[in-house]
Amino acid sequence: MMATAARRLLVRRGPTRRLGTAPPPPPAGAALRLFGYSICPFCHFVRSAARYTKTTIALTEVNPLTKAEIKFSETHRKVPIAVFDDGSIVVESAAIVDELLRRSPPSEDFASESARTWAAWATHELAPMVYPNLTKTYGECRRALSYADGAFGPMDALLIKHVGALGMSLAHGKIKRKYGIEDERAALFEKLATWEARIGDRPFRGGDAPDLADVAVHGVLGAVAGLPARDDVVEAHPKIGAWLERVEAALGGERVVVR
Ligand SMILES: N[C@@H](CCC(=O)N[C@@H](CS)C(=O)NCC(=O)O)C(=O)O
Known part of the structure; x- marks a missing residue:
């Protein structure tokens, strides 16, 4: 979303700002932690599906310049990324929604x-x-x-x-x-x-x-x-x-x- 040069510049702001490589698990009571942007349509698809399945989620807003929060995901650098309570990491909105539906099956229709x-x-x-x-x-x-x-x-x-x-x-x-x-x-x-x-x-x-x-x-x-x-x-x-x-x-x- 942002200019790559600007991101490169900002990501060098110092090691204290960086997260470790393990993704933070969802807090107690949440089925998943969703890493996303507030204005990302794909992230909102997941959020609407979580509402439909009445799934409790934790939201982590990703800094669009540094993407520090998704440092653990080295190859997939897009949001949404979901970390479920069993530790599984699921990327791509449709795949995350499928996992929500697998956990809370809706009607066949x-x-x-x-x-x-x-x-x-x-x-x-x-x-x-x-x-x-x-x-x-x-x-x-x-x-x-x-x-x-x-x-x-x-x-x-x-x-x-x-x-x-x-x-x-x-x-x-x-x-x-x-x-x-x-x-x-x-x-x-x-x-x-x-x-x-x-x-x-x-x-x-x-x-x-x-x-x-x-x-x-x-x-x-x-x-x-x-x-x-x-x-x-x-x-x-x-x-x-x-x-x-x-x-x-x-x-x-x-x-x-x-x-
Ligand atoms: N096919 C992906 C598309 C995800 C996507 O393109 N996300 C955008 C944000 S809306 C993104 O992370 N772009 C990379 C960036 O911001 O650097 C999905 O459905 O999850």
């Missing part, structure tokens, strides 16, 4: 073949729309990274907001080119029109109850919660706004023991 197809659509086609829609200007990037104030100490938060926002705004054009996006809002709205058609006249894509696809799309859109992109989505797609509220109500609250 929940993860039907078509629900899985549309959940994959959420992570492969909708999620890539999130980043360009949070990073159009330096100011937007600053706003997207404002969560750092509550998640890190003042010095790290300052660096994340300034250096991070610069890296993010510089990467904006590159990401748009990668996905062939001209107008990021129009591209997002196009995907949402597809999703709106999938829900149709039912309360959820899954029918009377959410299925894995509902949970995945809800999760992906969770990454823009509280940001201008979310307001624009709800204004342009009121049906999706109403659907989001229904999913919220169906999922219930998040069970988090330690942030």
Whole structure:
């Protein structure tokens, strides 16, 4: 997400800031510790699935500049990463969600073949729309990274907001080119029109109850919660706004023991 050069520079801030190589296990009462970013759509997919399965989790916010918290994961440098209570480390949002579902099996319909197809659509086609829609200007990037104030100490938060926002705004054009996006809002709205058609006249894509696809799309859109992109989505797609509220109500609250 951030400029590699900036990360290299910041990671050299001293050995006292580094964690050991063993991942911290989840605290008592939590089934897993989830390492993620507040604005990562894939991490929110896992969080929405944990709400659905009523799984208690611990959240560890990863510093996007240093990634010190996931130092234990030498080859996989992306989030989400989950460390379960049996010590297993699972990477990739879909695999973490599968482990949650293995531990708390839902109804057969929940993860039907078509629900899985549309959940994959959420992570492969909708999620890539999130980043360009949070990073159009330096100011937007600053706003997207404002969560750092509550998640890190003042010095790290300052660096994340300034250096991070610069890296993010510089990467904006590159990401748009990668996905062939001209107008990021129009591209997002196009995907949402597809999703709106999938829900149709039912309360959820899954029918009377959410299925894995509902949970995945809800999760992906969770990454823009509280940001201008979310307001624009709800204004342009009121049906999706109403659907989001229904999913919220169906999922219930998040069970988090330690942030
Ligand atoms: N396919 C992966 C995608 C994960 C991913 O791309 N995560 C982003 C954050 S949204 C990341 O960690 N990028 C690397 C970085 O920030 O350096 C999944 O579903 O978990």
